[in-house]
Amino acid sequence: MHMKSFGAALTVTGSMHLLTLGGRQVLVDCGLFQGNDDMDARNRESFDFDVRGLDGVILTHAHLDHVGRLPLLVRGGYQGPIHCTAPTAALAETVLLDSARLQEDGYRTDLRHARRQGREADVLPPLYEEADVHRTLALLRPDLDFGQTTTVAGVEVTPQRAGHILGSAYLLLKSSDGRLIMSGDLGNRESGLQMDFTPPPEADAVVIETTYANRTHRAWDETLLEFRDALRAAVRANGKILIPTFAIERAQVILYTLKHLMDAGEVPRIPVFLDSPMATRATNEYFEFGDELIPPVRDALRAGEDPFRPSTLHVVPTSAESQRLNRYDGPAIIMAGNGMMTGGRIQHHLKHHLWKPSTTLIIVSYQSPSSLGGRIVTGADHVRIMGEDIAVQAHVHTIGGFSAHADQDDLLAFLGTTGKPHVWLVHGEPEVMDAFVPVLDQQGLKGDLVPNRQEVDLLGSGYPQGRPPGVVLDVTPGTVRPEAGE
Ligand SMILES: [Zn+2]
Numbered sequence: 395m396h397m398k399s400f401g402a403a404l405t406v407t408g409s410m411h412l413l414t415l416g417g418r419q420v421l422v423d424c425g426l427f428q429g430n431d432d433m434d435a436r437n438r439e440s441f442d443f444d445v446r447g448l449d450g451v452i453l454t455h456a457h458l459d460h461v462g463r464l465p466l467l468v469r470g471g472y473q474g475p476i477h478c479t480a481p482t483a484a485l486a487e488t489v490l491l492d493s494a495r496l497q498e499d500g501y502r503t504d505l506r507h508a509r510r511q512g513r514e515a516d517v518l519p520p521l522y523e524e525a526d527v528h529r530t531l532a533l534l535r536p537d538l539d540f541g542q543t544t545t546v547a548g549v550e551v552t553p554q555r556a557g558h559i560l561g562s563a564y565l566l567l568k569s570s571d572g573r574l575i576m577s578g579d580l581g582n583r584e585s586g587l588q589m590d591f592t593p594p595p596e597a598d599a600v601v602i603e604t605t606y607a608n609r610t611h612r613a614w615d616e617t618l619l620e621f622r623d624a625l626r627a628a629v630r631a632n633g634k635i636l637i638p639t640f641a642i643e644r645a646q647v648i649l650y651t652l653k654h655l656m657d658a659g660e661v662p663r664i665p666v667f668l669d670s671p672m673a674t675r676a677t678n679e680y681f682e683f684g685d686e687l688i689p690p691v692r693d694a695l696r697a698g699e700d701p702f703r704p705s706t707l708h709v710v711p712t713s714a715e716s717q718r719l720n721r722y723d724g725p726a727i728i729m730a731g732n733g734m735m736t737g738g739r740i741q742h743h744l745k746h747h748l749w750k751p752s753t754t755l756i757i758v759s760y761q762s763p764s765s766l767g768g769r770i771v772t773g774a775d776h777v778r779i780m781g782e783d784i785a786v787q788a789h790v791h792t793i794g795g796f797s798a799h800a801d802q803d804d805l806l807a808f809l810g811t812t813g814k815p816h817v818w819l820v821h822g823e824p825e826v827m828d829a830f831v832p833v834l835d836q837q838g839l840k841g842d843l844v845p846n847r848q849e850v851d852l853l854g855s856g857y858p859q860g861r862p863p864g865v866v867l868d869v870t871p872g873t874v875r876p877e878a879g880e
Pocket of ligand 1: 460
């Protein structure tokens with residue numbers, strides 16, 4: 395039972411794990427590195443394994459940092475099936491097409507700038523294009539169902555609910571080598587929409603994500619009150635309320651919460667503008683696959699209601715209409731991508747409103763320190779947006795409790811039913827994982843950090859203190875937490 399990781403090893407993005415189980419080679423996830431230029435460059439590193447020799451590919455969920463390099467795998471010659479749940483297949487289409495569009499747009503912008511400087515030859519081509527995505531989508535097999543065992547390349551695979559985003563699964567993989575659990579991303583059990591993860595069975599080894607393995611999230615009820623109070627204060631200030639929103643899960647949680655607060659009379663019914671075509675598409679998938687969401691949402695959907703539609707919701711389809719919002723008078727909530735404010739329609743809203751003391755910026759997701767959002771959160775008084783220097787005079791509220799990731803208590807609860815497996819840590823920053831190893835030790839579990847591009851024997855003895863020897867730590871400041879789904 396061996397594993398070689400090509401991403402999310404000593405870092406949080408780029409999830410990609412090559413498993414050798416019972417003599418067969420199965421790839422779990424094939425995600426994009428995200429966060430800054432150094433991370434972007436890693437997406438261009440070649441796969442140093444025989445892509446055509448893979449016996450199968452399985453996806454845990456549709457976030458870009460778990461699916462975003464699939465088109466490169468297909469370009470490299472992979473033509474076999476890519477197994478996933480039906481909601482993951484639907485969301486992956488939205489995510490990958492958007493990713494190709496961003497790649498192509500970025501390339502055109504870089505080329506335009508480079509031409510003026512006479513260095514056109516330096517511009518790298520887009521990582522992949524829409525045609526590559528279509529060839530990838532043709533290989534998706536939405537044949538994984540929660541709790542049902544399927545045989546993939548001779549390995550028995552049982553996906554179970556991970557509670558992270560729509561369709562997210564963790565995998566129990568059974569082969570002649572033993573029982574392995576691949577956690578994928580695990581949900582926050584205080585999440586607004588997702589059911590809790592299913593308690594896992596016993597296993598010989600567990601590969602577990604550790605994004606927030608060193609902290610505890612605020613309880614959902616407290617988060618709701620915090621959000622309500624921020625909204626009330628913002629309405630009193632009589633300005634715009636900007637909520638930078640990732641398109642998958644966070645947008646739907648915020649829409650659902652706004653509807654709940656407005657219907658209960660907790661927050662005035664001011665206009666809500668959903669200014670993100672990708673979030674609008676993703677919300678349609680939540681509607682489509684609503685049966686797997688928490689009972690109040692599922693029941694509302696079955697009764698023909700729309701739990702994601704506050705009565706004052708306006709969907710903004712085109713950029714021209716998005717621009718016209720700048721002239722809209724009076725208080726209104728504007729939800730726009732991207733979530734870390736590094737691009738997308740949120741930027742022109744910030745340019746028009748961030749300098750006004752009447753504006754409120756409500757931050758509901760992780761902000762990498764190097765991102766525009768990160769600079770605002772850490773108190774910058776001026777920021778550069780679309781070539782202009784803008785004063786930060788808006789009220790800024792940060793609400794951390796909307797996270798879609800398991801915290802330390804959730805991770806320990808997950809491991810609590812797995813017996814005494816060898817625990818391998820991925821999808822986290824090294825210092826967070828280092829802090830988690832002694833916590834595991836207290837539970838009688840051996841925890842080890844997974845090195846990058848170095849094969850490990852998952853049933854082997856691991857490393858003293860859990861750290862692989864001689865491994866240069868891949869700590870890149872400003873690494874993105876994996877909510878970066880767009
Ligand atoms: Zn994720």
